[in-house]
Amino acid sequence: MGAAAENDDGRGRPRRFRLTIVDAAAILAAASAVFLSSLGAVDAAGEPRVVISDGQGGEWIYPLNQDREIEIPGPLGSTTIHIHSGVAIESSPCPNQTCVAAGSIERPGQWVACLPNQVFVRVEGGSDDESGVDTGTW
Amino acid sequence: MTNRASTPGPGEPRGRLLAFLSALCFFLSAVEYMIPKPLPFMRLGIANLPLLLAVDLLPFGPFLALAAIKVLGMSLVTGSLFSYVALFSLAGTLCAALVMYGTRTLFRARVSAVGISVLGAVSSNAVQVLLASFVVFGRAARIIAPVFLAMGLATGLALGFFAERFSASSRWYARARKDARG
Numbered sequence: 001m002g003a004a005a006e007n008d009d010g011r012g013r014p015r016r017f018r019l020t021i022v023d024a025a026a027i028l029a030a031a032s033a034v035f036l037s038s039l040g041a042v043d044a045a046g047e048p049r050v051v052i053s054d055g056q057g058g059e060w061i062y063p064l065n066q067d068r069e070i071e072i073p074g075p076l077g078s079t080t081i082h083i084h085s086g087v088a089i090e091s092s093p094c095p096n097q098t099c100v101a102a103g104s105i106e107r108p109g110q111w112v113a114c115l116p117n118q119v120f121v122r123v124e125g126g127s128d129d130e131s132g133v134d135t136g137t138w
Numbered sequence: 139m140t141n142r143a144s145t146p147g148p149g150e151p152r153g154r155l156l157a158f159l160s161a162l163c164f165f166l167s168a169v170e171y172m173i174p175k176p177l178p179f180m181r182l183g184i185a186n187l188p189l190l191l192a193v194d195l196l197p198f199g200p201f202l203a204l205a206a207i208k209v210l211g212m213s214l215v216t217g218s219l220f221s222y223v224a225l226f227s228l229a230g231t232l233c234a235a236l237v238m239y240g241t242r243t244l245f246r247a248r249v250s251a252v253g254i255s256v257l258g259a260v261s262s263n264a265v266q267v268l269l270a271s272f273v274v275f276g277r278a279a280r281i282i283a284p285v286f287l288a289m290g291l292a293t294g295l296a297l298g299f300f301a302e303r304f305s306a307s308s309r310w311y312a313r314a315r316k317d318a319r320g
Contacts, residue, residue: 024253026253026254055275120274
């Protein structure tokens with residue numbers, strides 16, 4: 001950065017920008033980190049299920065195909081989770097409501113989280129077909 | 139950015155440059171907050187642009203101060219200042235700041251804003267995922283890692299290319315840089 005500002009092409013235009021080897025290495029390293037972190041991140045085998053964790057290490061597992069409403073206690077209060085073919089955080093006592101805005105998830109690897117109230121909801125299983133890990137990554 | 143009257147120029151004290159870049163952080167935080175995103179957890183990271191430019195403009199101390207001010211601005215705008223969520227912001231930004239400054243110091247002209255930006259963005263997101271796994275979500279945090287790292291790579295690339303273009307064509311930047319070299 002900056003080098004181009006002083007080295008114009010003689011006609012007052014900035015010199016064309018080229019990636020350096022270090023840039024390329026940085027991008028490659030970042031891409032590998034993305035790839036490696038996606039390996040085995042999601043347990044996609046078995047029946048489709050909803051896994052809910054709280055900040056204290058508690059974990060609840062429910063089938064994805066049965067309608068249900070669940071209250072998970074957190075440091076701010078109670079987070080309401082609604083399972084109905086998909087799963088969504090219906091309400092949460094957090095200030096920013098990002099988790100509610102995230103809407104409904106239903107594919108394995110998808111997740112929705114309420115960071116302030118420490119509730120993490122994810123979908124596992126149900127992906128014995130070809131869709132696999134990458135549907136969750138993107 | 140070429141208005142001489144309102145932006146820091148040659149011979150002006152470095153404090154004014156820091157103040158200007160800090161104000162830019164506040165402003166871009168507000169802009170970031172307003173932009174609708176396909177995923178609510180997505181961050182564009184445009185508030186990091188002043189930090190990315192400052193790598194070559196500010197000495198280490200003021201650079202770190204700018205990083206801290208950026209966290210303050212972001213937390214004020216999003217309303218997370220007095221919650222532990224601000225800790226995530228602080229950890230991510232401080233890590234990114236150190237990585238960006240370190241990358242420049244280590245590789246000098248052999249790295250461009252693109253490399254610096256990508257490493258900064260990905261390390262910031264990696265630290266936040268790591269923190270999430272220690273503090274809140276435990277092993278479940280593994281699941282958010284790929285999407286956060288990929289997001290860091292994409293936004294880091296975009297911001298890096300923008301910064302590279304900007305620094306190559308902005309007269310304000312050229313003057314500030316000349317000034318920084320003394």
